[in-house]
Amino acid sequence: GQADPGSLAPYARYYYKRFVSLIVPYLLYAGGMGFVAYLVIDHRSVGGAVSGTLFDLFSGYDDSVYWFVFMLAGFVLATPFLAAMMRTIGRSGAWLLVGLAAAVAAAEHICDLVGYPLTFLQSFPWRGLLIYYLLGFVLEYYPPSARIRRGVYALAPFALAWTVATPYLFAGQQMQVGRTLTVAFAMVVMATFLFFRYDVHITSARVRKAIIWLAGYSYTIYLVHSPLSKVLIGPRIPVPTDGWSYAGISVLMFGATLLAALLFAVIADTVVLKPVQRLL
Structure with missing residues (x-):
């Protein structure tokens, strides 16, 4: 017979598959990585490493490895619920939702600039990522027209150039720099996603195989890129002196971090993560 449309079984399978085979192993993986980092990098005792790892787990600190998990x-x-909602509200409703999220983010930013921070919004730790999460759904379910995509492609190089100018336009304003860079990078990422999702069709089997292989390590790369860049790579990169050196050093930093994170991911996933996933 047909499956009961009101059954919770599909949701149970979905959550079991993702939480047991994805979230739990990554949680253990992140905890182990944080523990080793406290021992090796911070030179803490075993007890200090344990307390630091537990503090990261329960504090919600946004720079800990747990935060990504x-x-x-x-x-x-x-x-599952957001996907169903996107299908229900349609294209106009979905883009309106993205617009509202962007408006809230802009209002928070403007209020910060004039000295009236919206503290009730600042208590929500993922507010900065919400618009990008919604945008990802909308771009997948309701992609923009070819004309709009070409407009995004035209703006992307300017957004990339803006990342070079931002640290000098807002010198000494780290929060302003961070938010501006986030918006600029979002434009670049959106253009890249749209370009390869809708306007480029890879026919080479080798290229597709390489992309699939790299995608298998993508989340571990995402998980470790921040501590690697801040602790191991960043201190060894020269300080930029002008816009051009900032651009060059940014490219160097990106390449070095990507290679280091990929190497780490290949070794660590093979030794730690995949055996844990097989056990679960």
Whole structure:
């Protein structure tokens, strides 16, 4: 017979598959990586490393390795309901939702600039990522027209150039720099996604195989890129002196971090993550 449309079995399978085979192993993986980092990098005792790892787990500190796992868990939890909502509200409603999220982010930013921070919004740790999460759904379910995509492609190089100018336009304003860079990078990422999703069709089997192989390590790369760049690579990169050196050093930093994270991911996933996933 046909499956009961009101059954919770599909949701149970979805959450079991993702939480047991994805979230739990990454949680253990992140905890182990944080523990080793406290021992090796911070030179803490075993007890100090344990306390630091537990503090990261329960504090929600946004620069800990756990934060990425919790963020993924939240997105996994919301995806079935958000996907259904996107289909229900249609194209106009979905883009309106993205617009509202962008308006809230802009209002928070403007209020910060004039000295009236919206503290009730600042208590929501993932507010900065919400618009990008919604945007990802909308771009997948309701892609923009070819004309709009070409407009995004035209703006992307300017957004990339803006990342070079931002640290000098807002010198000493780290929060302003961070937010401006986030918006600029979002434009570049959106253009890249649209270009390869809708306007480029890869026919080479080798290229597709390479992309699939790299995608298998993508989340581990995402998980470790921040501590690697800040602790191991960043201190060894020269300080930029002008816009051009900033651009060159940014490219160097990106390449070095990507290669280091990929090497780490290949070794660590083979030794740690995949055996844990097989056990679960």
